[in-house]
Amino acid sequence: xxxxxxxxxxxxxxxxxxxxxDRFSTCDVIRGYCGSFCSNHETPAFYSFNxxxxxxxxxxEVSLGIVEIEKETPTKDDYGHQTKTSFWRIKP
Numbered sequence: 585x586x587x588x589x590x591x592x593x594x595x596x597x598x599x600x601x602x603x604x605x606d607r608f609s610t611c612d613v614i615r616g617y618c619g620s621f622c623s624n625h626e627t628p629a630f631y632s633f634n635x636x637x638x639x640x641x642x643x644x645e646v647s648l649g650i651v652e653i654e655k656e657t658p659t660k661d662d663y664g665h666q667t668k669t670s671f672w673r674i675k676p
Contacts, residue, residue, distance in 0.1 A: 589633075591617075591640060597648060605674040610638045611659060613672075623667035638670055649675045 599616035600608070614637055615621040621634075629635040645651060654671040661667055 591637070593644060593647060596641075596644075600648060600650065600674070607653070607671055607673055609657075609659065609669040609671050610634070610641060611661070611667075611669045613637070613641065615662070620662045622663060623661040623665045625665065634667070641670070641672065645675075651675050 596613060596617065599613055602616065603612055611621045611634075614634060617637075624632040624634050641648065641650065642652060650672045652670050653673050656668045657671060659667060659669045
C-alpha cells in the first residue's frame with residue numbers, strides 16, 4: 585500500500601507571506617517548510633519530494649494567491665548541487 589505525506593497549505597501560506605512578493609522560488613518555500621533545500625539526485629520526478637511539492641504549489645495557485653512566472657530555472661541546492669526550480673510571485 586502506498587502512503588501519503590500530509591502538507592499544510594496554511595503553513596505554506598505563512599511561509600509565502602514572509603518571502604518577497606515579486607519573486608520567490610519553489611526552493612525558498614521548501615526551505616521554509618523543511619528547514620533546508622536538498623535536491624533529489626537521480627530520483628524520478630514522480631518520486632521526488634521537491635517535484636511533488638512544486639506540483640502542489642501549481643495545483644494550489646489560486647488558493648495560495650500565487651502565479652508561476654518561470655519554470656525549470658537552473659539553481660543549486662543548499663549543498664551546491666545543480667537542480668531546477670520554478671519562480672512565483674504573489675498575485676496582485
